[in-house]
């Protein structure tokens with residue numbers, strides 16, 4: 001709703017537009033109304049929830065000690081390639097991992113910096129005079145708006161790839177992600193399933 005009011009971004013090669021964010025059909029298909037003020041109201045309500053949620057999440061990972069499974073280590077950047085090749089079925093063996101693999105560690109840490117980037121660039125375009133330091137960090141008003149937009153596209157891509165990975169690892173993993181509890185079948189249940 002906000003972006004539609006001034007939709008300026010496209011990816012171009014020479015004079016040819018490769019991707020236009022977003023064609024009119026996109027808004028029609030999603031039934032998005034042309035309401036800037038409504039969009040801004042929704043945006044600010046959810047942006048502050050996003051900030052509170054981010055602070056709680058980071059505080060939890062620090063105090064629970066979970067951060068040590070999440071932060072990349074020296075080997076992570078090399079191993080992330082091996083994970084990618086394995087996921088693309090190019091490499092047979094996956095590198096050994098703890099709770100999260102190297103690619104997950106990098107992705108789950110990068111998303112925190114993306115969040116900080118969204119808040120900084122958001123503040124820069126929200127009140128460029130009062131938050132001039134944020135605007136300076138983002139490289140100016142225009143740059144801040146581009147960064148704010150690119151980060152949002154980044155979340156959408158992150159979400160899609162993540163959901164595909166979750167579907168690939170199965171229903172049990174999905175249940176565990178939502179509830180925090182992993183359901184493991186007892187030997188009896190497995191035997192009963194096999195007999196049936």
Ligand code: HEM
Pocket residue numbers: 002003004006043047048050051118119121122123125126127145148149152155
């Ligand atoms: C507290 C944090 C945030 C503040 C203060 C903020 C502020 C703003 C402002 C003022 C605009 C209007 C820009 C314009 O008129 O061009 C905007 C647009 C937008 N914001 Fe945020 N924002 C914040 C967080 C977020 C987050 C977390 C996301 C995504 C997850 C997001 C996504 C967007 C998008 C997609 C637009 C439309 C982009 C555009 O038209 O350039 N914002 N934001």
